[in-house]
Amino acid sequence: MFRRRTGIKVQRHFVYGRKGTYRQRPSRVLLYGSGNTGQTSACIPPVIINDAEQPIKDVEVEPQPARSSRHYERKQSELNDWMDATTTIDHALLGNWAPHSKNCKNCNAVLNTEFIRCLDCGPTVVYCHTCMATIHQHNVLHFPEVWTCNTFLPYSSGIKAVNTGHSSECGVSVWRIVNAFDDKGRCHHLNIKFCSCEEEVTTIIKLNLWPATAKCVKVAFSIELLKWMEVLLLECQVSTKGFCEALTLKNDLQPFEVNQLKELIRKETVFEFRHSYYKMRNISDDGTVCPACPKDGGTKFVSLDANFGLVRKKNSGHSLEPPKHENRYFVADGKVQEFVGHYNDCSSSKECHRFKAGDKVRSKSCSDKMDITGVFGCVCRHEFPIKFMNLQHGERLAYPVFLLHNLLSSAATDQHLNITYDIACVLFSHLKKEN
Structure with missing residues (x-):
């Protein structure tokens, strides 16, 4: 038969386990009225209090100090070092307002009244008037300062x-x-x-x-x-x-x-x-060739896609000069529009019927206020840009076809191209149909 235990208080003692681990092991302290007083903890003997003789008292346990981490100790040590050095730093900063030397750095003459320093020449360099004018005849972008009224002021040498x-x-x-x-x-x-x-x-x-x-x-x-x-x-x-x-x-x-x-x-x-x-x-390398992709032979992986967030409105005006980078990354707009205007990219494919980005009819919904509706381009498997072009329609199939022609013309004869595209099934069916 089990009796109800009353007045049991749990106390934790810190013990060290194997390999230096630090853990807590609970031990029970029997205060009064325990039904099984013979089974006690091995670390702390039981304390039995008679209800009739003495009142109930709580056992006060001293709190164990929290063990700080090494990171906290390093931060505290660093903070103490800066607090100790605060006074020294303040005196050093105030000392920089006064000349460190009374002798000219160039002629070693003793300066009694005016000191001219130049922090561009060095932190402790002091000149006389003659040496300052001689040395700074060629160092025209230096900013000398003159000691006057117990402080350094800009030395005005005119033009x-x-x-x-x-x-x-x-x-x-x-x-x-x-x-x-x-x-x-x-x-x-x-x-x-x-x-x-x-x-x-x-x-x-x-x-x-x-x-x-x-x-x-x-x-x-x-x-x-x-x-x-x-x-x-x-x-x-x-x-x-x-x-x-x-x-x-x-x-x-x-x-x-x-x-x-x-x-x-x-x-x-x-x-x-x-x-x-x-x-x-970029004299020797214009930065347009990926250093990790194969140059001759091998297989090159290229990813195609369009970004319709890069638009340009017609009211933005026109540039008065040709592009500075010419055709380094972007294909000339005239070549692209000439190809797109004469290319038949009508698709009757049944694949990806819910995705109509490559359909010519769907691309007519672009706003008339946009001069450039997006950017179409390709990158290699190392996320290195290869070629891009401006879009003046939707994502028509003529754009990836033109880009494929451009990639094949610049690739080596024994090199294979693996193309990834979100509507590759539509593009594949169109290329197969058009031979």
């Missing part, structure tokens, strides 16, 4: 003359003031000597600058600054306008300097720069 080495024997020379932005977005006023023996853009590029205009250059940008802007555009989706606003806040530019900086937005400067450096980076 900096830049002699490009042309003489009267070359041709007609002309000096013009050009506002140049260095790699940190700071504005410099340069008086550059141009000559009729070479184009102005050539003179600007020799100074490691990029002109804002192709003729009569008045604003130029550091090439490293434009490279940094391109990286932010591709990786962080920072627009050109946002990049200009960030430089304005960082360097506290004047209003007229801000207007000159916005030449990046109003002109074709950024597009021409990106295209020119794209060609420089």
Whole structure:
């Protein structure tokens, strides 16, 4: 017969198992009135309390400290290190406002009143007036600072003359003031000597600058600054306008300097720069050939499909120049439309009767407001782009047929093509019918 157990409290003790595992093993503590007091735990003896003699009391158990993880310990240690170094860092930052040395870096003369430092030359470099003018005669994009009123202020040297080495024997020379932005977005006023023996853009590029205009250059940008802007555009989706606003806040530019900086937005400067450096980076390889696919022989896997989300409206205007990449990836629209206009792609196939993307009658439902209704193209099995074309109709069978002709003409004679397509059954029946 089983008797009801009253007053049983469960207490957990921490024990170590095999291989260093840490687990909990429960043990029972009998407080009072147990029906089987002879069976007790091996770790803790039973505690029997008489109801008539003593009142019921709870057994107080000291809480075990929580075991912290190694990640928490590392983060806590790192936080303590930074808290200990806060005072030292503050003193070091304040110390940077004062000169680190009182001797000129070039002539080693002792400077008593005015110190001129240049952080572009080095963090602890200090010059006198004479050495600063001599050294920075060629380093025109450096930004020196002078120690005055117990702080460093910008050293105003006025307009900096830049002699490009042309003489009267070359041709007609002309000096013009050009506002140049260095790699940190700071504005410099340069008086550059141009000559009729070479184009102005050539003179600007020799100074490691990029002109804002192709003729009569008045604003130029550091090439490293434009490279940094391109990286932010591709990786962080920072627009050109946002990049200009960030430089304005960082360097506290004047209003007229801000207007000159916005030449990046109003002109074709950024597009021409990106295209020119794209060609420089791909001189030997234009980037259109997959390095993993077989070149001669073997089997090449190609996937075809259309994207109707890449549209272009008719009211978007027309480009004033031909495509910069010509036919590197996209086939000329004239060739595509000439083939599609004369090709008979009417399909009477019974396969995939619920999917009508390849039917010519279904493709007429495209909106008349669209100049380009989508993009059709193909990629290899390594997701490398091969060829694309603009669609001016729906997904007609003429487009994949034209793309197959293009792929077969560029493939090797002993190479096999395996084509994957969402309506491959319709395309296969059409090709079989048309021989």
